[in-house]
Amino acid sequence: MHSAKNVGLPDPQKPRAWAAAFFTCALLLMIGVLTAPLKAQDKNPLAGDPKAAKLGEFEFRANCAFCHGLGARGGGRGPDLTRAKKRHGSTDADLFRTINDGVPGTAMPPNGATQQGVGMTEEEIWQVISYIRSVEKKADAAAVGNAAHGKELFNGTAGCSMCHMIQGKGGRIGPDLSATGSTRSTDYIVESLRSPGRRLAQGISEAMKEFSQEYETVKVETAGGQKFMGVVLNEDHFTLQMMDTREQIHLFEKDKLRSFEKSRESLMPAYDQKTLSDKDLQDLVAYLLGVGVQ
């Protein structure tokens, strides 16, 4: 509902506006006949315009920084947009679509539909794209580590795959990491390994809910005395949906539980130097970054 449109609707109460619109349409039709059938939205009409990029930075701050951070470097919430390769497409047209329509199934909302920020016009969206291009790295830095060894660690001694899935293989209790390499900065991935509780990963996002569910740790004891520990899949004031460490999903009414305890200490162990050397860490990061690039 919130799409920016190419041409503003003329006000029917203003005959002059209609006349102008008719003239514009006629002109556009003539141009359309005379020029190659290049769709206007395929390329950023403001590409390379430093003024547009500057205006785009203001728009970005107002509309995007809330999740994507200052400088588009990503935050706990939104992906790092300085990466050359974007998860949902890297062309101008892809970026325009992502910004205008949002990404279904993710926390990325359609343009202007949220509490944060304002709705953007088509021109302003192109300005934002100009800004993103201006802070984008030319190419994603080649990973310094050994991705093949990283994969071995992931599926073997480091134990990552016990909880995390990549492309359909692995555990379910932690976040699926198939897309992490294409959306998160190296710093974020390193932090997630060294101190996983520092910023909890996001789980389910609901259409109108401001904050996504996070991977909080939860311990419960049922009225019958059964104890479960796991992660919160979703929670409201009255109910809890959780997955325990054996990947069983439990649905509880909180007031029927004997005890209920939540923690922002991640269930994931912190990988310090002893459990994962800097070299191995580099290899793991190289693997994750490689997975994300298609």
Place this chain on the structure above:
Amino acid sequence: MNGAIEERFLDSAGRPFAGAKGKKKRRPASLRMTVVMRLAFLVSAISVGFALDVSAQVTLQRLLDSAKEPQNWLMYSGDYAGHRFSALDQINASNAAMLVPKWAYQTMAGGKFETTPLVVDGILYGTGQDNRAFALDARSGRPIWQYQRALAADIRPCCGRVNRGLAILGERVFLGTLDAHVLALDAKTGNVVWDATAVDYRRGYSITLAPLVIKNLVLIGVSGGEYGIRGFIDAYDAATGERKWRFYTIPGPGEPGHDSWEGDSWKIGGAPAWITGTYDPATNTTFWTTGNPSPSNRGEGRAGDNLYSNCLLALDPDTGKLKWYFQFSKHDEHDYDATQVPVMVDQGERHLILQANRNGFFYLIDRSNGKLEFANPFAKVTWSDSKDASGAPIARKDASPTLEGNRVCPGAAGATNWMSPTYDPQTQLFYVTAREQCDVFSTAPQPYEAGHAYYGSAYFPNDDAAPFTGALRAIDPNTGKLKWEWKHPSPTWAGVLSTAGGLVFTGDAEGNFIALEAGSSKALWHFQCGASVYSSPMSFAIDGKQYVAVAAGSALFTFGLP
């Protein structure tokens, strides 16, 4: 059926409301106009120029006496005092657990659904996203008419294509639009009766609030604090749509307060007025609140207090003349709009305004002169650590946004926001939705460009402060002290309704609509609406049955006893 309720059921003429007894089925008063009455109306309309209060459906007297007809909800906050309190008690603490959904009306529109509907004599009038308006059979939710304004592609609503509701007078309902028009719609057909342009929307103006009718005037305020507008409050003749007065919320050259702005900054200084005001008939004063100065998070270039941004204004509704003002956040740099309904409460000889402000303080103000009685924090506050001689909080120098970011509480969305509080005369408590979220505020020297977003900044949640939570807080207005709280798992945008049944109703971001015991915060009932609640509930009755209504997702839900 509850006998006390039946007695209160009066129709527009003061007769017992037909449905209350459940015997004779009579049509609502509005539909029972005889031919003679219609002719009389026509004649009187022609002879006195559409004097709406002669034989119309909702007279000014009915608006003034809204307490006498609790089965109806005649204005945004339920009454002129802004109490959002329903005197209906059929649904109460003993039976609230039995509440069931009665009907839902789907707008099928996306985005936030913020309306508080009106109910008049069995008909419910609501608004939806993108300036939809509708009239429904309040018994069944079946539509009588539906209206949607054709909006231009380049309208500039800052924070969603929202609308909070209608006002009613006579046979007309009034709608403020996202392209900054004020419309009168025929309450029986939804046809546009008049269409007044408040201002050119392309400069960043929009209207999202429910208008307020006082006498023969329709009062509105504008949104646009994110676009560098110059805010104002307008009054339109309900009969003709002619503008009768405008109060600019930023004084022009030569006017008192003009020197609270640096240079020409007053021209683009914001101070919108985007929440419905209240009205004190005893003193003929209307109370309105204003929003942030523009740009919202950058004070450089607009040195001074920036009057009348973030103010409570006492205006003469006949002329728009300012009687007095009280400014909550001077020279604001944190987007602390004061646009929360200013709630009127009387305690003997004391005539007060209560406001839990977005800046985190609960204020008690003498509404006869605007003098502050006290201000007490009701949520976490770091922007202020001292008070002036009058007891008003003062901003810390080091709370200003910086280039790299400065963490301040409350965050930009505030300790509360536009969602309505309620005052319950039975418990004598003030209930407000509180948000506990701190933000990192960063600034940027953004140039003004007409019609473009003008924040001068960015803000984002501070991860150290996670998780962000919320609460419904019951505050004793005499002390500002917390009486009880109900914790929300995450911050909510739902307002609060209190009822004579000893209940308060609110919603949460997780989609629950909840009934709590007004005295104790005990949850008695809840219903999962399937989407976050971004609206303030209301209550009405028809056929002797009480309903509670709330908008969530794209649906308006009503609940009642089985």
